[in-house]
Amino acid sequence: MAVPKARILTGDRPTGRLHLGHLAGSLLSRVRLQYDYETYILMADVQALTDHAERPQVVHDAVREVMLDNLAAGLDPQVVTFVLQSAVPEIAELATYYANLVTLARLQRNPTVKEEMKQKGYGANVPVGFLAYPISQAADITAFRASVVPVGEDQIPVLEQTREIVRRFNRLFGHTLVEPEPLLSPVPRLPGIDGSAKMGKTLGNAIFLSDPPQVVRRQVMRMYTDPTRLHATDPGHVEGNVVFTYLDAFDPDREGLARLKEEYRAGGVADVAVKERLAAVLEAVLGPIRERRAQYAAEPDHVINLLREGTARARPLARATADAVIAAMGMRQW
Numbered sequence: 001m002a003v004p005k006a007r008i009l010t011g012d013r014p015t016g017r018l019h020l021g022h023l024a025g026s027l028l029s030r031v032r033l034q035y036d037y038e039t040y041i042l043m044a045d046v047q048a049l050t051d052h053a054e055r056p057q058v059v060h061d062a063v064r065e066v067m068l069d070n071l072a073a074g075l076d077p078q079v080v081t082f083v084l085q086s087a088v089p090e091i092a093e094l095a096t097y098y099a100n101l102v103t104l105a106r107l108q109r110n111p112t113v114k115e116e117m118k119q120k121g122y123g124a125n126v127p128v129g130f131l132a133y134p135i136s137q138a139a140d141i142t143a144f145r146a147s148v149v150p151v152g153e154d155q156i157p158v159l160e161q162t163r164e165i166v167r168r169f170n171r172l173f174g175h176t177l178v179e180p181e182p183l184l185s186p187v188p189r190l191p192g193i194d195g196s197a198k199m200g201k202t203l204g205n206a207i208f209l210s211d212p213p214q215v216v217r218r219q220v221m222r223m224y225t226d227p228t229r230l231h232a233t234d235p236g237h238v239e240g241n242v243v244f245t246y247l248d249a250f251d252p253d254r255e256g257l258a259r260l261k262e263e264y265r266a267g268g269v270a271d272v273a274v275k276e277r278l279a280a281v282l283e284a285v286l287g288p289i290r291e292r293r294a295q296y297a298a299e300p301d302h303v304i305n306l307l308r309e310g311t312a313r314a315r316p317l318a319r320a321t322a323d324a325v326i327a328a329m330g331m332r333q334w
């Protein structure tokens with residue numbers, strides 16, 4: 001008898017097109033694992049509203065872009081289930097119950113939330129929905145009884161909160177929820193092309209999966225390298241050099257890359273030569289993605305249908321989990 005596959009849930013906030021950081025952090029893992037796990041991909045439009053309350057139209061429009069980016073990255077719509085978060089009200093229902101199991105202090109201590117709040121300059125004026133998004137994300141994951149969550153490094157603390165909520169719920173009310181494991185991307189977090197800690201959709205330091213070749217090239221040529229180096233004959237630093245960080249993430253020729261690093265350290269390679277290599281490496285990665293994206297973009301109704309059908313298939317699962325949670329707590333007995 002076939003053993004049922006373990007389930008993956010992961011997703012994206014639709015606030016704009018996805019970039020190389022998403023590809024390295026999560027999309028490539030999704031693609032690699034899609035035939036080994038039952039895979040659910042969430043368009044987290046409700047979570048996107050937590051920092052876009054006044055611009056719901058941006059979120060609405062971005063759902064299509066994020067669907068295209070996922071399909072372009074190589075997710076196979078024959079095996080993957082795409083889910084629209086706002087069309088699964090059970091997620092909000094679960095989040096309401098979970099909210100009572102989490103303290104304000106714990107949310108404020110979450111390093112990812114803290115970092116994002118700083119980036120957005122919220123201070124005390126943080127929207128409650130934003131501060132509480134780890135609770136709603138726990139609902140995303142548990143609603144579909146996912147046991148594996150492929151994420152980039154930045155989402156590990158958010159997943160840790162999910163695990164805490166699950167343990168607390170199960171301890172209080174009996175074993176009801178599945179405790180998920182993170183599956184960390186083999187590629188460490190990609191910095192922005194300006195060397196800042198994170199590539200961000202709105203920070204002007206990203207390379208988008210849908211960028212045309214000349215834009216990718218221009219961004220590569222703008223990249224920060226080694227600020228201590230003035231001439232190609234000066235010994236160069238590889239560590240902390242953005243161009244090499246990207247090569248580490250995407251260059252399949254590991255031996256060639258190791259040789260290049262040695263030469264660079266010895267002062268034998270110009271920055272522009274390293275950038276040329278990166279431009280070629282990125283083109284090899286992005287070329288097929290761009291092509292698939294164009295094919296799907298030519299059939300917008302088909303793409304939205306995939307999302308509709310997936311959501312319809314997934315929702316009963318979320319309903320069953322919400323009913324199990326309600327029953328475990330002994331609510332709704334009258």
Ligand code: TRP
Nearest residue numbers: 009010011012013044047137140
């Ligand atoms: N918070 C994630 C991000 O910003 C997106 C997300 C929403 C997610 N729901 C999820 C990721 C559930 C993993 C699992 O990228």
